[in-house]
Amino acid sequence: MSGVTDKVVLVTGAASGLGLADAQVLIEQGAQVIMTDIEADRGSELAAQFGAMFLPQDVADELRWAEIMDAVKAEYGRLDGIVNNAGIAPIADIETTTTDMWRKTLAIHLDGTYFGCQAAIKLMKESGGGSIVNMSSTAALVGIPDYLAYSAAKGGIRAMTKAIAVHCRRAKLRIRCNSVHPGSINTPMVQNAVKQLMDIDLDDNAEKKRKAMGIGEPRDVAHMVAYLLSDESKHVNGTEMVIDNADTVI
Numbered sequence: 001m002s003g004v005t006d007k008v009v010l011v012t013g014a015a016s017g018l019g020l021a022d023a024q025v026l027i028e029q030g031a032q033v034i035m036t037d038i039e040a041d042r043g044s045e046l047a048a049q050f051g052a053m054f055l056p057q058d059v060a061d062e063l064r065w066a067e068i069m070d071a072v073k074a075e076y077g078r079l080d081g082i083v084n085n086a087g088i089a090p091i092a093d094i095e096t097t098t099t100d101m102w103r104k105t106l107a108i109h110l111d112g113t114y115f116g117c118q119a120a121i122k123l124m125k126e127s128g129g130g131s132i133v134n135m136s137s138t139a140a141l142v143g144i145p146d147y148l149a150y151s152a153a154k155g156g157i158r159a160m161t162k163a164i165a166v167h168c169r170r171a172k173l174r175i176r177c178n179s180v181h182p183g184s185i186n187t188p189m190v191q192n193a194v195k196q197l198m199d200i201d202l203d204d205n206a207e208k209k210r211k212a213m214g215i216g217e218p219r220d221v222a223h224m225v226a227y228l229l230s231d232e233s234k235h236v237n238g239t240e241m242v243i244d245n246a247d248t249v250i
């Protein structure tokens with residue numbers, strides 16, 4: 001078996017953008033995908049189109065994670081991979097960030113990723129191993145002034161990922177954990193940001209405009225995610241994969 005064929009993989013935030021592309025590419029490559037998202041109607045419609053399982057989920061809700069893993073175990077009996085992808089990106093710098101915005105951003109990204117990793121490891125241990133992919137950002141590497149809480153959260157995901165990878169290796173769990181760091185990718189999150197910050201409309205026909213601005217496509221990230229979930233990446237652990245066409249060279 002190569003690639004992700006027959007692997008059971010859960011993707012959070014799968015009703016839009018990067019999570020949706022991850023789910024699509026994984027399904028195309030033969031994985032059995034469980035899609036989750038807080039947007040239940042959109043998520044279940046999309047999952048039905050792909051023949052995937054959909055579970056409504058707020059990733060910041062710890063108790064829901066136990067129910068999600070119970071449902072995955074009942075349906076598939078195991079979990080081989082998880083993509084902790086769900087996220088929000090409020091635009092605010094250190095002077096304009098509110099405490100509510102700060103707490104919500106950290107709850108979704110940091111708490112959500114922590115709960116997701118902890119819950120997944122429990123089921124992956126029973127499954128004989130697995131691969132965790134945590135969606136970080138180039139914001140974790142450089143810090144983006146207009147995304148204060150987001151930069152802090154993504155930096156935390158980067159460090160958490162490495163701590164989990166070393167723990168799993170040390171404990172001989174056969175579970176790997178890596179982070180992915182996209183630059184700007186053409187998703188609703190970035191379309192809204194570009195509109196708000198630069199008053200530019202990134203409509204579907206504006207391929208040239210997007211290229212000139214260095215904006216990638218969701219599938220550019222999804223192929224890396226699929227690789228990290230596959231057995232071909234079995235020696236790749238605790239690392240950070242930057243996908244930004246050299247936009248953030250540090």
Ligand SMILES: NC(=O)c1ccc[n+]([C@@H]2O[C@H](COP(=O)([O-])OP(=O)(O)OC[C@H]3O[C@@H](n4cnc5c(N)ncnc54)[C@H](O)[C@@H]3O)[C@@H](O)[C@H]2O)c1
Nearest residue numbers: 013016017018038058059085086087137182184185187189
């Ligand atoms: N688009 C980019 O350029 C880019 C770059 C770097 C990192 N990222 C990261 O990639 C991930 C996906 O971003 P995107 O661009 O696809 O955004 P998006 O807004 O298109 O999709 C995010 C998805 O997450 C879901 N979501 C939000 N809060 C949730 C919650 N509490 N529980 C469950 N689901 C929730 C949304 O409903 C949505 O479907 C995020 O973690 C984001 O920070 C995106």
